[in-house]
Amino acid sequence: MSDDVLAMxxxxxxKHDFSLAITLNVNGALxxxxxISAQSYFKKVSENFQDGNDVAQSLSEQLQGASESAAKSSDEEANFIHLEEAQVYCGDSNPTPSKGKFLWRGKLSEVEGFFLGTIAKDK
Incomplete structure (x- = not known):
């Protein structure tokens, strides 16, 4: 069961490409x-495979299809949350990944809590 506010x-x-800085508690990790939207997530992931071999290009095409499908089904029940510039914190250690911009996809039903805003990165 997922949180109705988070699902909103x-x-x-x-549905509206609404972006929100957020931190999720998932199985003890932050x-x-x-x-980002599911459509944007699949589109960005597909771009990672476009310049690869035949298998990578096939994956890219399938992910692009998932992006188009997600755009058409934006009114349906939300089961996954998609984040960009994602980092995972476990305890007091440095985040994973520590550098770069990464996408993350997780089940809403696995989120135990959340707060608005992101964890400040040490500079």
Whole structure:
């Protein structure tokens, strides 16, 4: 079972490209980032495979199809949350990944809690 408020944020991201800085508590870890739509998530992931071999290009095409499908089904129940610029914190250690911009996808039903805003990165 997922949190109705969190599901509302995800539906806003999926339907209206609403982005929100958020930190999620997932199985004892903190996952921090900015919400993006499922369509945007699949499109960005597909771009990672475009210049690869035949298998990578096939994956890219399938992910692009998932992006188009997600755009058409934005009114449906939200089951996953998608974040960009994501980092995962476990305890007091440095985040994973520590550098770069990463996408993250997780089940809403696995989120135990959340707060608005991201964890500040040490500079």
């Amino acid at each position: 944020y995800v539906k806003a991201a999926n 996952v921090t980032g900015t919400t």
